[in-house]
Amino acid sequence: MSERVIKPVGRGFLFLDSHPAGCARIVREMSGQVEQRTPERRTALVVGSSSGYGLATTIAGLARYGIDGVGVSFEKAPTARRTATAGWYRTAETAALAAELGRSWTFINADAFADTTKDEVLDLVAEQLGGIDHLIYSVAAPRRVDPRSGETYQSALKAIGGAHTTKSLAFDDGEPVLQEVGIDVATDDEIAQTVKVMGGEDWARWITALQERDLLKPGFNTVALTYIGSELTGPIYRRGSIGAAKADLEQTALTLAKDGVTAWTSVNGAAVTQASSAIPGIGLYVSLLHKVRGLETPVQQSIALWDQLTGEAPLDLDDDGRIRLDRWELTDDVQSAVRAQWESATQDNIAEVADTTWFLSEVRRLYGFDVAGVDYEAETEVDVAWPDH
Structure with a gap:
């Protein structure tokens, strides 16, 4: 047993420690957003189940449809x-x-x-579930070691075609700071490496591994979670090196479909996640979007996704065959209002035109802080065991 008082200490949007009680309470808050439906037994594999939309999809599927499954993530022990x-x-x-x-x-x-992880997971799927109805792929990683070649690939947050400067949000002792951040141009190699890390190659390998073990149930479908976002963030995101990876993910869905696998990408709306908060400009954009319109939570969007994957609701596809959960974000009136706020934002008015206090609190909540009902002055047990299997 190891109990201690845990405080939010870190640099920028990264914290050195997480609060176990706050993290646990957030899971319960998320499940509380879900209205249960009468379940018919379905099974799922969620790759990237511990954070962001992967976590929301896991909780929504579990709490709404009673889905059984396996979740995969890569976390550090205490x-x-x-x-x-x-x-x-x-x-x-x-x-x-x-x-x-x-x-x-x-x-x-x-x-x-x-590949060793895939073998372990598929053994469990075969033993415990007998096969998979749904595969949710939600992986955001800074690097990837290809088990076939042994080569390590590193993703890059860079522009394509020309350097770019963007407004970006930072904090100094809790006070919002509006910055100008320069974005370098990605080389061809950096783009290729980013695609190797965050593109569709690994998603396709999971499908192939399941097929080779005959673990895809009749009616199986799969979805990889992605993001498009605003023109305001386009140069660093959708039209940058990450965007190249997202385009590859979408092409992978089309290739899988041609090979007879029911596969889509799901375009989710903006959210505060550990991955997105590290991207210049995204924090400012999300703060402005929340001020203008508010956000649909990852759980709300994940409920909509499960309703479509299970056939409870019709698929909402765009012309490129992508499931669209982000239409609320990209309407002309919302984007026009956000752009006006973006262009008018200065250091003097940033706290008024953007929900900066909300954004900082949301970042802290990613680590279990700023959660209502948690006593942050009390000692809490940090040696929490990983769930048995």
Whole structure:
């Protein structure tokens, strides 16, 4: 047992420790957004189940449709000096939620890119579930080691075609700071490496591995989660090196479909996640969007996704065959209002034109802080075990 008082200490949007009680409570808050439906037994594999939209999709599927499944993520255990990562604690609470709901969920802590992980996961799928109805792919990683070649690829946050400067949001002792951030141009190699990390190659390998083990159930479908976003963030995101990877992910869906696999990408709306908060300009954009319109939560969007994947609701596809959960964000009136706020934002008015206090709190909540009902002055147990399997 190791109890101590945990404080939010870090640099920028990265914190050194996470709060176990806060992370657990967030999982319960998320499940509380879900209205249960009468379940028919379905099974799912969620690759990237501990954070962001992957976590929301796991909780929504579990709580709404009683889905049984396996979740894969890569988290750090607690040490003598540091707590576990937030995703570790969220996973432990998600497993507890599944047990309370009488569902079968196993969580694997391993590198999703590794063939050894795929072997371990598929053994569990065969033993515990007998096959998979749905595969949700939600992986955001800074690097990837290709198990076939041994080569390490590194993703890059860079522009394509020309350098770019963007407004960006930072904080100094809790006070919002409006910055100008320069974005370098990606080389061809950096673009290719980013595609290798965040594109569709690994998603396709998961499908192939399941096919080779005959673990795709009749009616199987799969979806990889992606983002398009605003023209305001386009140069660093959709038209940048990350966008090249997202385009590859979407092309992978089309290739899988041609090969007889029911596959889509799901375009989710803006959210505050550990991955997105590191991207210049995204924090400012999301803060402005929240001020203008508010956000649909990842759980709300994940409910809509599950309703479509299970056939409860019709598919909402665009002309490119992508599921669109982001239409609320990209309407002309919303984007026009956000652009006006973006262009008018200065250091003097940033706290008025954008929801900066809300954004900083949301970032802290990613690590289990700023959660209502948690006593942050009390000691809390940090040695939380990874769920058994």
